[in-house]
Amino acid sequence: MSSKKLDRSASVWCLALLALACSAGGPEAAAPEVASALGSPPAAEHSFAPYLTGGGGELLLTWIEPLGEGAHRVRFARWTEAGWGAPATVTEGADLFANWADTPGVVRGGDDALYAHWLAETGSEKYAYSILLARSVDHGATWEPLGPLPDDDTPTEHGFVSWVPEADGARAFWLDGRQWVEGGPMSLRTARVGSAGVSGAARLDARVCDCCPTAAAMGEGGPLVVYRDRSEDEIRDIYRMSWAGGGWGEPEPVAVDGWRIEGCPVNGPRVAARDGREAVAWFTAAGDEAAVRMVFAGPGATPSTERSTPLRVDDGRPLGRVDLELGEGGAWVIWLEALAERRERAEVRLRWVSDAGELSESRAVAETGSARASGFPHLARLGERLVLAWVESTTGSSPRVRVTDLGTR
Numbered sequence: 137m138s139s140k141k142l143d144r145s146a147s148v149w150c151l152a153l154l155a156l157a158c159s160a161g162g163p164e165a166a167a168p169e170v171a172s173a174l175g176s177p178p179a180a181e182h183s184f185a186p187y188l189t190g191g192g193g194e195l196l197l198t199w200i201e202p203l204g205e206g207a208h209r210v211r212f213a214r215w216t217e218a219g220w221g222a223p224a225t226v227t228e229g230a231d232l233f234a235n236w237a238d239t240p241g242v243v244r245g246g247d248d249a250l251y252a253h254w255l256a257e258t259g260s261e262k263y264a265y266s267i268l269l270a271r272s273v274d275h276g277a278t279w280e281p282l283g284p285l286p287d288d289d290t291p292t293e294h295g296f297v298s299w300v301p302e303a304d305g306a307r308a309f310w311l312d313g314r315q316w317v318e319g320g321p322m323s324l325r326t327a328r329v330g331s332a333g334v335s336g337a338a339r340l341d342a343r344v345c346d347c348c349p350t351a352a353a354m355g356e357g358g359p360l361v362v363y364r365d366r367s368e369d370e371i372r373d374i375y376r377m378s379w380a381g382g383g384w385g386e387p388e389p390v391a392v393d394g395w396r397i398e399g400c401p402v403n404g405p406r407v408a409a410r411d412g413r414e415a416v417a418w419f420t421a422a423g424d425e426a427a428v429r430m431v432f433a434g435p436g437a438t439p440s441t442e443r444s445t446p447l448r449v450d451d452g453r454p455l456g457r458v459d460l461e462l463g464e465g466g467a468w469v470i471w472l473e474a475l476a477e478r479r480e481r482a483e484v485r486l487r488w489v490s491d492a493g494e495l496s497e498s499r500a501v502a503e504t505g506s507a508r509a510s511g512f513p514h515l516a517r518l519g520e521r522l523v524l525a526w527v528e529s530t531t532g533s534s535p536r537v538r539v540t541d542l543g544t545r
Contacts, residue, residue, distance in 0.1 A: 297309065
């Protein structure tokens with residue numbers, strides 16, 4: 137694992153939240169056996185930072201592998217009905233900024249090309265790095281560099297990218313630290329990316345949480361993004377922005393938790409949108425109680441034109457790091473749940489939540505560590521199948537990025 141970590145005040149908060157989560161009660165479950173009809177992805181031992189997307193009969197998996205002497209490489213592989221293709225290296229080098237939370241990724245744009253992003257150091261300052269881009273028209277076999285995503289050259293942090301496809305390419309959202317040079321906060325920005333590079337950059341929110349991942353989806357009216365906001369008095373609740381009526385709307389809270397913390401928890405939200413419906417899941421520790429919550433919007437929510445009441449979906453010891461996918465009549469939610477008897481271990485747990493607010497029994501679908509190196513698990517849809525990518529970490533074995541088929545949903 138890279139030594140380039142998001143430590144700031146985040147490490148203090150992560151430890152505090154881990155202790156809080158492990159002190160609560162909840163059901164016990166044995167670690168599941170991992171078996172997948174998809175086969176094993178071609179990720180090497182000690183791989184980390186998985187990023188998974190699916191659609192159109194394919195899966196796109198990105199991860200990081202260490203090369204030694206401080207260097208890393210970003211690797212990519214594509215799954216089709218023929219199985220996993222050979223892995224390709226998107227980029228490599230000692231200047232690659234590699235950590236567990238701010239991950240590289242590959243997505244397919246609306247122009248059928250693949251777009252990749254990763255982080256590269258731009259100066260000697262601890263958090264001086266930018267977002268670099270590449271494009272592939274041969275399913276990832278070769279990559280054409282597109283240059284940086286941000287349009288500034290400040291030696292500050294830029295990262296936590298999320299994507300949605302658009303007709304002529306893809307739209308990126310990211311956290312941008314250029315305001316730091318004047319003592320300002322992190323901001324949320326967006327831009328289009330296509331064959332000609334980056335265009336139409338805009339600032340969406342001038343004050344957001346420093347290092348919580350963003351998430352984006354294509355809604356009924358256009359692209360939307362969810363993120364952790366940051367108020368002047370350090371309330372860091374989940375907010376949403378969307379494209380409507382030919383422009384970006386105002387930031388609006390997904391829910392009002394009132395979580396006040398002085399440091400970034402490195403625990404962002406996730407969003408899914410499908411057929412006019414929308415669901416958001418997130419982690420909070422408002423009131424000193426760790427919880428994973430989710431909310432629906434659109435048809436099925438109550439009332440259908442507004443967001444439903446947030447639901448708590450964890451089992452009492454959540455570490456957050458959520459993801460979700462919409463299905464017919466509800467959504468599947470995953471999160472990391474700490475084990476009461478072994479604080480260094482965690483499970484990826486899966487639960488179905490109906491539009492009416494009914495919760496199924498949760499089940500463990502993978503085992504990992506509770507430390508930061510275990511990263512964020514990802515869900516993706518492959519037709520009607522649900523697929524999970526995560527960092528497998530079991531006693532006596534090296535960590536490795538894995539993918540498993542959770543079955544027809």
